[in-house]
Amino acid sequence: MSHGGSAAFQDRSRPPTHADSLGADPLAAAIDLLQQGRLQEAAPVFQQILRQQPGHGKALHGLGLIAQRLGMHDRAIRLLHRALQSDGDSAELLNDLGRSLVADHQIASARRCFQRCIDRFPSSHLGYVSLACLEHR
Secondary structure (H helix, E strand, O other): OOOOOOHHHOOOOOOOOOOHHHOOOHHHHHHHHHHOOOHHHHHHHHHHHHHHOOOOHHHHHHHHHHHHHOOOHHHHHHHHHHHHHHHOOOHHHHHHHHHHHHHOOOHHHHHHHHHHHHHHOOOOOHHHHHHHHHHOO
16 A cells, blocks of 8 residues: 555645655656756756755756756856766766856866866767867857
């Protein structure tokens, strides 16, 4: 007998949040909202995850992408750096950080970021494509 979804068995010690209404995996829901371009809906879910788990790398990454898409490059760079510190390198994260650095006109830093992506993840196309695009600007 499963009681997980029953309203009678939910924790009533705190008010419900937007993340609660998204089901068992708020992170997956937030990523889905982000991929759909529903930034205003995704942001509070990522923020709720961070309130529950400060330093959550994927939530930081998601908020960094939202900031990037909204043209808030300085904020995006800070959030993506924090995600790197929390989760370590991934090709996607390094590429996203590099793209934010390019948008903020930090070309030398972006080039280093893309090269780091290539060095750490040589089988991923992301660093190669981004570095090539940067060099042919």
